[in-house]
Amino acid sequence: MKWLHRVVVAALLGIPVVCIAQETQTKPTPVATPSPAKEALAPGAATSPKAQKSATDAVGINDVAHYIIGAEDTLQVTVWKEPTLSGTFPVRPDGMISLVLVGDLPAAGRTPMQLGDEITQKLKKYVQEPSVSVVVLAVNSQRIYLMGEVGHVGPITLAAGMTPLQAIAAAGGLSPFANSKKIYILRSEAGKQQRIPFNYKQALKGDNAQGVKLQPGDTIVVP
DSSP: OHHHHHHHHHHHHTOOHHHHHHHHSOOOOOOOOOOHHHHHTSTTOOOOHHHHHHHHHHHTSOOGGGOOOOTTOEEEEEETTOGGGOEEEEOOTTSEEEETTTEEEEOTTSOHHHHHHHHHHHHTTTSSSOOEEEEEEEOOSSEEEEEESBSSOEEEEOOTTOOHHHHHHHTTOBOTTOOGGGOEEEEEETTEEEEEEOOHHHHHTTOOTTOOOOOTTOEEEEO
């Protein structure tokens, strides 16, 4: 009770009690500062490597800029602020497309960017500073064909990296009467037809030593 005795004495002597009260105050508690570990978890911190990889994958997921347009593909041609010149255009079997003002224009064998540049040059006669974009809506030119003892005879779309085994599976697999030992691929190159044997059982075992890579227009024959 020493502090009470000091307050009473101070009152008798006329000393302001506030001064003594200030002396008896406890020191303020230091404010804790965030640790480096917590600061690293704060919003706006550096992006994690996983997030950076996802962003990179998103940028380069499809290499459509190098796709070569083929016959029977379907294209979307958009001319900015010119809806009458824009639309969906099928590539004819002769590789041509027909556009308003431009007329017939070769599309097969070009990339979408190359075709867009060509259309831009043609439209400069009629439109001031035309801005043209070309998008492939449907890929119908990249096809292969299956015939013989398979589930579904006819054309299928050739996916990137598709193997003959995968193509046969996409066609419903072999029928019970198929001769898996005599499967072959017909391919036309420079006007000559080439016959490439395919070992079905070897492919089933995961042996890719045959090195057979499918190309658009190939025909897989299953006797």
